[in-house]
Amino acid sequence: MAILVTGAAGFIGCNMVQRLLASNHRIFGIDNLSNGSRKNIAHSLQDARFVFVEADLSDLSAFMPVAQQFHSTDPITEVWHLAANSDIPAGIDDAGVDLRDTFMTTFNTLEVMKRLKIKQLAFASTSAVYGDHENVRLHEDIGPLLPISNYGAMKLASEALISAAAEAWLERAWIFRFPNVIGVPATHGxxxxxxxxxxxxxxxxxxxxxxxxxxxYLHVSELIDAMLYIREFAEERLAYYNIGSDxxxxxxxxxxxxxxxxxxxxxxxxxxxxxxxxxxxxxxxxxSIEKLRALGWQPKxxxxxxxxxxxxxxxxxxxxx
Known part of the structure; x- marks a missing residue:
């Protein structure tokens, strides 16, 4: 049994790959290397349990054959979808960037999962889905959600796709609403x-x-801790959690x-x-990380x-x- 990590060569992805390998998982990684690099995963590539392919997830005709090959080699049981555009100003200048690299990568990931009958998804979302609520403490059920960037808009649209899939065919989905994450390998910020x-x-x-x-601000090591903790202990079919500093x-x-x-x-x-x-x-x-704290986790x-x-x-x- 294996785990597929999209955006595996990016800032969050390469750290997640290392942690999953340390937990003795077989990992398949995909990345188009637009923001990530092979240098970020050089250490992980020395591990025979990690297989990486450069591919464009926004192109289903390129994504599907790679996923099928992975799945036939070792059945994929869950997907960690971490691929997205991480340059918010670039998405403001050209809305097509987030449509392609943030939304379509999610759409295609779900399509691949549905065709291959992979029914568990962990998704990297963002605080940007909330929009600007000024000084109001942001909790998971606040509304309305009115993003002020194309990045936030496409992440929110991605959450909606996942919600619909959870109603129809996904067995479990975990949505992580990221804060500002810092650490290495730093690619932006x-x-x-x-x-x-x-x-x-x-x-x-x-x-x-x-x-x-x-x-x-949250260090990337603690972000990885929190995501894995939610994956293990959250019991909801569609679990969505803020992760952040306290x-x-x-x-x-x-x-x-x-x-x-x-x-x-x-x-x-x-x-x-x-x-x-x-x-x-x-x-x-x-x-607000009250929901996550109630689950039993908080940053150190x-x-x-x-x-x-x-x-x-x-x-x-x-x-x-």
Whole structure:
């Protein structure tokens, strides 16, 4: 029996592959390598239990034969669908990016699963499905859900597809609404952006927005812990959970100051205007993880410590590029 991981070479995917291999699972991985890379899975590829194929999940004619080959080699019992566009501004500029890489990958994953009679799905969703509720603590049943980015819209549409499939033929589905996740291998995000900017201009760090944006941050290792915990203990046929930090989060100003202190202590920080870094950015949100805590899980470190840990990890990553 095997597990299929889509987006296996991406930030979350490669960490999930490592954890599943450590639990003695046979893993099949698919990724189009638009955001991920083979370097991210180089260590996992040394394990004979992991088989990887580069393929475009938004193209069913390319996806289906790969999945069929995997399934005939070792029957797939569940799918971890982690593939999506992770560049929110890119989806604002071109809505087709999220239609193709976020929604159609979900549509095709469900179609492949239905044809191959694979009836368990774990899905990486996002806090972006909620939209901007300002200072209201976001819990799983708040509404209305009005995303302000194409990324959030296509993730919400994907959740709707999964809900319909759970009514018709899926036996189990787990939907994980991600927070801001940090760690390595970093492929995008404010911390990586700050560190790379300082390599170019060590005396100055330009920051989008006025620095008051405030959100919770979770280290990728804890995200993986939470997803696997929900997979094991949530009993609902369609289980949907916020995963996040257990605090009010930190500001972009705090993040910038921590990066400067670690990477270029003499640098000046220059902030922009307004409380949004880009169109579609939710400047402030606070997650409720009461539902997840009631299930029995909560993070071990807060947003500030997660930021500090990730900064040092990303600096080390960039030094060894």
């Amino acid at each position: 404010a911390l990586l952006d700050f560190i790379r900017k300082l390599r170019q201009t060590p005396d100055n760090l330009n920051v989008l927005g006025n620095g008051t944006q405030q959100k919770g 605090d009010e989060g930190v500001t972009v100003r705090f993040m910038a100051e921590q990066v400067v202190a670690a990477a270029a202590p003499a640098a000046k920080i220059s902030f922009g205007e307004g409380n949004k870094g880009w169109v579609g950015d939710v400047p402030r949100f606070v997650y 470190i807060g947003s500030a410590d997660a930021i500090k840990l990730a900064i040092h990890e990303i600096i080390d990553q960039e030094m060894h590029q």
